[in-house]
Amino acid sequence: MAGNGVFVDIIEGDVFKYYSEGEWKKSASGKSVAIINPTTRKTQYKVQACTQEEVNKVMEVAKAAQKSWSKTPLWKRAELLHKAAAILKEHKAPIAECLVKEIAKPAKDAVTEVVRSGDLVSYTAEEGVRILGEGKFLVSDSFPGNERTKYCLTSKIPLGVILAIPPFNYPVNLAVSKIAPALIAGNSLVLKPPTQGAVACLHMVHCFHLAGFPKGLISCVTGKGSEIGDFLTMHPGVHCISFTGGDTGVAISKKAGMIPLQMELGGKDACIVLEDADLDLAAGSIVKGGFSYSGQRCTAVKVVLVMESVADTLVEKVNAKVAKLTVGPPEDDCDITPVVSESSANFIEGLVMDAKQKNATFCQQYKREGNLIWPLLLDNVRPDMRIAWEEPFGPVLPVIRINSVEEGIHHCNASNFGLQGCVFTKDINKAILISDAMETGTVQINSAPARGPDHFPFQGIKDSGIGSQGITNSINMMTKVKTTVINLPTPSYTMGKL
Numbered sequence: 230m231a232g233n234g235v236f237v238d239i240i241e242g243d244v245f246k247y248y249s250e251g252e253w254k255k256s257a258s259g260k261s262v263a264i265i266n267p268t269t270r271k272t273q274y275k276v277q278a279c280t281q282e283e284v285n286k287v288m289e290v291a292k293a294a295q296k297s298w299s300k301t302p303l304w305k306r307a308e309l310l311h312k313a314a315a316i317l318k319e320h321k322a323p324i325a326e327c328l329v330k331e332i333a334k335p336a337k338d339a340v341t342e343v344v345r346s347g348d349l350v351s352y353t354a355e356e357g358v359r360i361l362g363e364g365k366f367l368v369s370d371s372f373p374g375n376e377r378t379k380y381c382l383t384s385k386i387p388l389g390v391i392l393a394i395p396p397f398n399y400p401v402n403l404a405v406s407k408i409a410p411a412l413i414a415g416n417s418l419v420l421k422p423p424t425q426g427a428v429a430c431l432h433m434v435h436c437f438h439l440a441g442f443p444k445g446l447i448s449c450v451t452g453k454g455s456e457i458g459d460f461l462t463m464h465p466g467v468h469c470i471s472f473t474g475g476d477t478g479v480a481i482s483k484k485a486g487m488i489p490l491q492m493e494l495g496g497k498d499a500c501i502v503l504e505d506a507d508l509d510l511a512a513g514s515i516v517k518g519g520f521s522y523s524g525q526r527c528t529a530v531k532v533v534l535v536m537e538s539v540a541d542t543l544v545e546k547v548n549a550k551v552a553k554l555t556v557g558p559p560e561d562d563c564d565i566t567p568v569v570s571e572s573s574a575n576f577i578e579g580l581v582m583d584a585k586q587k588n589a590t591f592c593q594q595y596k597r598e599g600n601l602i603w604p605l606l607l608d609n610v611r612p613d614m615r616i617a618w619e620e621p622f623g624p625v626l627p628v629i630r631i632n633s634v635e636e637g638i639h640h641c642n643a644s645n646f647g648l649q650g651c652v653f654t655k656d657i658n659k660a661i662l663i664s665d666a667m668e669t670g671t672v673q674i675n676s677a678p679a680r681g682p683d684h685f686p687f688q689g690i691k692d693s694g695i696g697s698q699g700i701t702n703s704i705n706m707m708t709k710v711k712t713t714v715i716n717l718p719t720p721s722y723t724m725g726k727l
């Protein structure tokens with residue numbers, strides 16, 4: 230159970246503590262933030278509402294801890310990360326329980342998230358040892374006008390203090406995808422977890438604490454993003470921000486100082502289905518891609534663009550699969566569980582009502598109880614409907630019928646987002662042409678969009694983000710190239726020559 234066993238230190242009374250200077254602390258604010266269980270809509274947990282002074286302290290100790298951590302041998306950093314990964318996996322049950330209660334993630338998926346996170350940490354340790362152990366060696370005489378008098382050695386050095394802000398939907402996995410690269414690269418890390426998902430994050434941080442990382446190297450401050458977010462992101466002690474979430478990221482990028490930003494934001498991933506597609510494969514992928522975790526994935530299929538000639542058959546196949554989805558509480562491991570908050574459910578309902586008013590075809594009856602929304606496929610959606618462009622982040626999927634591939638690509642590229650997309654066809658040549666034409670960070674051929682496996686590059690263009698994630702890219706992003714140039718008095722290849 231949350232806050233029990235090895236986790237007993239992280240809670241006092243009914244409020245979870247925050248983590249600073251290697252210790253679990255109560256905030257001087259005396260205030261707490263409630264975490265509402267999306268299923269019961271009652272307060273499940275409480276976390277500290279940290280103050281600006283506490284943020285200042287965390288930044289100060291992060292700076293000092295980073296100095297000695299950057300001198301810690303790479304293999305030792307890797308060893309600690311492997312240890313943390315093992316502890317995390319060992320305690321997957323209580324952490325997964327938090328995910329069930331805080332964000333209504335289906336029970337099995339919650340366990341998968343924790344195990345995947347442990348694997349991500351281990352892989353990052355190994356990748357870090359490999360890529361940070363390598364540098365470049367350049368000689369000067371390859372550039373016009375130079376003799377061979379300069380030897381240039383490059384290596385990668387840490388940035389300093391990394392601020393990590395993950396979203397609610399993968400609070401543990403999208404936190405460690407920032408923490409592990411930051412640490413292996415020699416940085417310190419300040420985590421601001423999402424409010425929904427904060428308690429799962431605090432448990433995860435305790436696993437790093439148990440692994441024995443130096444004091445102050447990792448900190449975790451809790452509080453509402455709307456209250457402490459700006460103070461954190463504009464803090465002069467931060468040298469890099471790694472953020473995953475919605476439009477908040479766009480606002481952060483406008484306010485942050487001259488520091489590297491890694492932004493993974495929203496998406497409206499399109500699924501283009503051609504006449505020659507394997508329609509069973511497409512239907513299965515659309516249901517999995519559109520409805521897993523109730524559509525609350527940035528990489529969810531968020532609009533289907535299907536050729537008119539196969540649309541009836543595809544819609545029929547998708548509907549047959551939608552009918553089999555189980556709907557209910559996450560504890561029962563249902564496919565469709567309550568969405569994260571009442572405001573999110575209201576937003577989704579707004580999109581559905583707009584589509585209804587504009588005469589979309591409802592393949593199922595719209596049904597909602599509290600935050601639980603039954604899966605809904607909307608056929609014959611047209612571009613004047615909001616659902617054609619906005620991301621519901623819920624179990625509602627629009628189908629737009631198209632008469633040409635160009636029409637599909639045009640719709641995809643007219644979006645403000647450009648995260649992922651997918652195309653279903655048996656013609657690989659066509660698939661490649663479509664992939665090149667789609668303005669998205671990734672295109673999947675004959676499968677639904679997905680971030681994983683976690684070592685693949687993951688990036689969005691336009692409003693979907695800045696930079697690229699994936700283990701290797703994140704490690705590189707959290708480092709800076711340092712060069713040392715050896716200047717020779719005479720060209721190095723002269724000795725021994727006549």
Ligand SMILES: NC(=O)C1=CN([C@@H]2O[C@H](COP(=O)(O)OP(=O)(O)OC[C@H]3O[C@@H](n4cnc5c(N)ncnc54)[C@H](OP(=O)(O)O)[C@@H]3O)[C@@H](O)[C@H]2O)C=CC1
Pocket residue numbers: 394395396397398399421422423424425452453454455457458459462473474475476477478481493494495496526527620622648689693694
């Ligand atoms: N491209 C990607 O990889 C992913 C994108 N997303 C996108 O994220 C959205 C849903 O996630 P959600 O968590 O609701 O996104 P939000 O943008 O609302 O929140 C993300 C994080 O930002 C914090 N935050 C809120 N306000 C501020 C602020 N002013 N300064 C700094 N941090 C702040 C939140 O804290 P708090 O919870 O306390 O408000 C949370 O930790 C969707 O749009 C989705 O597409 C989600 C996952 C992956």
Ligand SMILES: O=C(O)[C@H](O)COP(=O)(O)O
Pocket residue numbers: 398399525526527528529678679680681
């Ligand atoms: O937040 C998200 O939606 C994730 O980045 C998606 O991850 P997945 O595609 O591996 O589920």
